[in-house]
Amino acid sequence: MEETFPTIIFNDEVIQITLLSFKISCTAVALATAISLPLGIALGLKDFRGKQFVLSLVNTLMGLPPVVVGLILYLLLSTSGPFGPLNLLYTPSAMILAQLIMAVPIVIGLSYSAVSTIPEKVIEQTHSLGATKYQLFLVVLKEARVGILASVVAAFGSAISEVGAIMIVGGNIRYFTRTLTTAILLYTSMGEFDIALTLGIILLITAFFINIFLTFLQSKQNPTFRRKFRRLKFGD
Amino acid sequence: MVIKMIRVENLWKSYGEKKVLQGIFFEAEKGKISCIIGPNGSGKTTLLKILNLLETPDKGEVYYNNICLTELNDNGKRFYIKKMAMVFQQPVLYNSNVFDNVAIGLRIRGLRKNEVTDQVNDILKTLGLYEYRDKHAYTLSGGEAQRVCLARALVLKPEILLLDEPTSNLDPSNTQIIENVIKEYCREEGPIVILTTHNMFEAKKLAEKVSLLYNGKIIEEGDVKNFFERPKSDITLKFVNGEIIF
Numbered sequence A: 001m002e003e004t005f006p007t008i009i010f011n012d013e014v015i016q017i018t019l020l021s022f023k024i025s026c027t028a029v030a031l032a033t034a035i036s037l038p039l040g041i042a043l044g045l046k047d048f049r050g051k052q053f054v055l056s057l058v059n060t061l062m063g064l065p066p067v068v069v070g071l072i073l074y075l076l077l078s079t080s081g082p083f084g085p086l087n088l089l090y091t092p093s094a095m096i097l098a099q100l101i102m103a104v105p106i107v108i109g110l111s112y113s114a115v116s117t118i119p120e121k122v123i124e125q126t127h128s129l130g131a132t133k134y135q136l137f138l139v140v141l142k143e144a145r146v147g148i149l150a151s152v153v154a155a156f157g158s159a160i161s162e163v164g165a166i167m168i169v170g171g172n173i174r175y176f177t178r179t180l181t182t183a184i185l186l187y188t189s190m191g192e193f194d195i196a197l198t199l200g201i202i203l204l205i206t207a208f209f210i211n212i213f214l215t216f217l218q219s220k221q222n223p224t225f226r227r228k229f230r231r232l233k234f235g236d
Numbered sequence B: 001m002v003i004k005m006i007r008v009e010n011l012w013k014s015y016g017e018k019k020v021l022q023g024i025f026f027e028a029e030k031g032k033i034s035c036i037i038g039p040n041g042s043g044k045t046t047l048l049k050i051l052n053l054l055e056t057p058d059k060g061e062v063y064y065n066n067i068c069l070t071e072l073n074d075n076g077k078r079f080y081i082k083k084m085a086m087v088f089q090q091p092v093l094y095n096s097n098v099f100d101n102v103a104i105g106l107r108i109r110g111l112r113k114n115e116v117t118d119q120v121n122d123i124l125k126t127l128g129l130y131e132y133r134d135k136h137a138y139t140l141s142g143g144e145a146q147r148v149c150l151a152r153a154l155v156l157k158p159e160i161l162l163l164d165e166p167t168s169n170l171d172p173s174n175t176q177i178i179e180n181v182i183k184e185y186c187r188e189e190g191p192i193v194i195l196t197t198h199n200m201f202e203a204k205k206l207a208e209k210v211s212l213l214y215n216g217k218i219i220e221e222g223d224v225k226n227f228f229e230r231p232k233s234d235i236t237l238k239f240v241n242g243e244i245i246f
Ligand SMILES: Nc1ncnc2c1ncn2[C@@H]1O[C@H](COP(=O)(O)OP(=O)(O)OP(=O)(O)O)[C@@H](O)[C@H]1O
Pocket: B015, B018, B020, B038, B039, B040, B041, B042, B043, B044, B045, B046, B047, B089, B198
């Protein structure tokens, strides 16, 4: 057979895979954000004994190897495991769970660092204005909004490009649990380069937009940087 | 009738080994500007933060109209914190525009949007900041920033106004604006005003009562005329004569 360079194809399967990937990662990151943001902010505001230990733990978990997460989750969800009766293995729910587990420490860790850059005097001023704990939380959320949004976007970026964990617990079932990354893995090994390359390009474009957005967020962080950024974009 | 006043009794505060306040007795009355004067590190900021219930003293109490504030629970303290406003020594700015920076206290108090807009606009005009209302606070000059912080406090119409060296580092024209606004506010609303400074001239210009804080103790206290013209203690005398320069 004649060797040809792979071409980009667009069919129902490509669209279905792309949408499923986004659905799974968006859900996982949304849930992770709801859980992690209060924790990250509390960690940034409160001093308590063992805080250093908690921070080291979060940092370690931020680099959790996906295949290990997949393996542990597999053992927990498989028929003989403690959560076997829930019948979650090889479902999108299991994949959401896997990505959620990996996103939680990322959002906690990065939103914690965003909050800890808020000067102490801003917190003090807010207390001095008579803010309740909840109002302080909202003020902090607003002050660190750029860094917090960046933490969510970064978590999404790593979720959508992750492969090991969702492969193990999702099983890469066509039209059901097959996502961008697991499909690329499979179709490449099968020699179906057209669809593999198409999906790869979609993933790349996604990553590219995520990075553009992150850079934009950084430029919003302070007004002087924003001027430099504008000059960079529209200058010579 | 009870005279409205804030009073501290036998206040002690240390940070680690460092004894900052060592048995402070102090009171400030409604409708008067009371000035705490003292050198760097004498504990002025610490005292104001304790009055604002932001720091807890190691020993001693804060009373407002004979209510002991230091023994209240968090909700009780917050109730009284909302009757006060403090302008910090270093300007504190939120990551937003001038309007939002001034509005934050009113929003915390849950005022309606149009009330917030009206009151903030008024105070911005008073302080010559109206044209900056949409400017990002981080791009302000030091003098403008200090005025924004004063606006944030005054818009709350506090019963107790705490000002921590409000005009240090400012040029004469900014100093003038701020001093005039403070005097005007005091005349109109008759609050308790406590102001710290290390500047003798500012104390003379603004204060009706002066207290000298030195090494964590109030060395001398009196109305402004007596304090500067007939000082009782040696340290005050040296200070008034310019031998100790703060
Ligand atoms: N949070 C803190 N931790 C440790 N030490 C502190 C703290 N706050 C204040 N101090 C110390 O307490 C002393 C009094 O500080 P304070 O800020 O009250 O002085 P001040 O009279 O306001 O001085 P300045 O005129 O320089 O503003 C200083 O020696 C300072 O180093």
